[in-house]
Amino acid sequence: MLSAEENDILTKVGPDSDCGRWLRSFWFPIALSDNPVGPTAQLQLDEPFLYNDRPGTATSFGQKAATFEGNPLAVRILGEDLVLYRDLSGDLGLMDINCPHRNSSLEYGRPRERGLACPYHGWTFDNAGECLAMPGEPKNSNFKNKVTIKAYPVREQGGLIWTYMGSGEAPMLPQIDVIAARGGVRIVENFCLWPANWLQIVENSVDQVHTGILHGEGSTRADVWSQIPEVDWHPDDFGIQTVQIRGDYGRTNYLRFPTTILLNQPWPGGKFNWPRYSAIFRTPVDDNHTLLFHVTHVPEVNGKSPELPEGMEFPAAGQVQTLFEQDYRAIVTQGRPVDRTIERLGVTDRGIILLRKMVMEGIDAVRRGEEPKGVLRGAEGEQMLVSAEKVTDALMNTEAAE
Numbered sequence: 001m002l003s004a005e006e007n008d009i010l011t012k013v014g015p016d017s018d019c020g021r022w023l024r025s026f027w028f029p030i031a032l033s034d035n036p037v038g039p040t041a042q043l044q045l046d047e048p049f050l051y052n053d054r055p056g057t058a059t060s061f062g063q064k065a066a067t068f069e070g071n072p073l074a075v076r077i078l079g080e081d082l083v084l085y086r087d088l089s090g091d092l093g094l095m096d097i098n099c100p101h102r103n104s105s106l107e108y109g110r111p112r113e114r115g116l117a118c119p120y121h122g123w124t125f126d127n128a129g130e131c132l133a134m135p136g137e138p139k140n141s142n143f144k145n146k147v148t149i150k151a152y153p154v155r156e157q158g159g160l161i162w163t164y165m166g167s168g169e170a171p172m173l174p175q176i177d178v179i180a181a182r183g184g185v186r187i188v189e190n191f192c193l194w195p196a197n198w199l200q201i202v203e204n205s206v207d208q209v210h211t212g213i214l215h216g217e218g219s220t221r222a223d224v225w226s227q228i229p230e231v232d233w234h235p236d237d238f239g240i241q242t243v244q245i246r247g248d249y250g251r252t253n254y255l256r257f258p259t260t261i262l263l264n265q266p267w268p269g270g271k272f273n274w275p276r277y278s279a280i281f282r283t284p285v286d287d288n289h290t291l292l293f294h295v296t297h298v299p300e301v302n303g304k305s306p307e308l309p310e311g312m313e314f315p316a317a318g319q320v321q322t323l324f325e326q327d328y329r330a331i332v333t334q335g336r337p338v339d340r341t342i343e344r345l346g347v348t349d350r351g352i353i354l355l356r357k358m359v360m361e362g363i364d365a366v367r368r369g370e371e372p373k374g375v376l377r378g379a380e381g382e383q384m385l386v387s388a389e390k391v392t393d394a395l396m397n398t399e400a401a402e
């Protein structure tokens, strides 16, 4: 149970909030790249479903979001309305959606050789936010040297477009094999916009008792999954590993701060006996919405690329639909915002308490003007996070894969 004030501190994402400042210490993916290497997909459900949100409003799941095709795209990230675009020389830019002249939306801007031009009077800005042109002003005017627009750095990695919205020098992009390793096959999926605050989605990653109940009944592996696991948590400077034990079947996941979850990928099953790992990235949109991206990586083994069996289904979305619908219903209906002043936490919620404590430590570090744990810099930041060292799935890797 939290006080209303603590709940606010841990959940607000805007630029003037404490949690928002902590989140701005990290890079976030904001869209699928428009020119990725390897396959990409939009989460396509067999049948979009409706669920009854509180207070009984029917809401559909599977909303298309952040599909960037190179044309200017309006995005809301960490409570800020921005436009993502690619200029005619191929460079990406991300800037305030409102033109500083008279506020027109740059979503309808026109990409130029360099930068993006406002459609109203043609003020043109480059990806550092400098004004390059004001075609309507007198030729000898130097007014354009006095006007800038808010702009953030943008990079591409692992089929996703990333931004860093903090102040000061940007840290390194996450070095996680799923998005950064060379070779193998990589599949990037857009897992849609969830009408939920980032924290309740991330809490689900350390709450692994739910897997035995929410996902247990009716599962194709109900004999294993419906056992309620013994759960334990191992924190380090960069995140929390959650261990679930069911008899001799062990499964671990790893939450990498602030919002990434690394998983051993049980799908696709069948005869595909090859290691595969995935990462789900959660990007806070505003206090009540979060974007999810899913990247699966099937690595090379002994220098060999995976032999994908004939008819193997990628992307995996169809195969995880049931799991996903179950998590979605459970998480989204917790509320917007979740009222944590009335919750009743039990012994098996220790992971949730640990997570909130670690987030609060990060927020406190930022308040003191320090860099929080988990920010990647220097030699430590260059080290690749190898999924196999953090996530396991003892059964799925052996008999279930046969």
Ligand code: FES
Residues within 6 Å of the ligand: 099, 100, 101, 102, 103, 104, 118, 119, 120, 121, 122, 123
């Ligand atoms: S409103 Fe953008 S140039 Fe005038």
Ligand SMILES: [Fe+2]
Residues within 6 Å of the ligand: 210, 211, 214, 215, 327
């Ligand atoms: Fe789940």
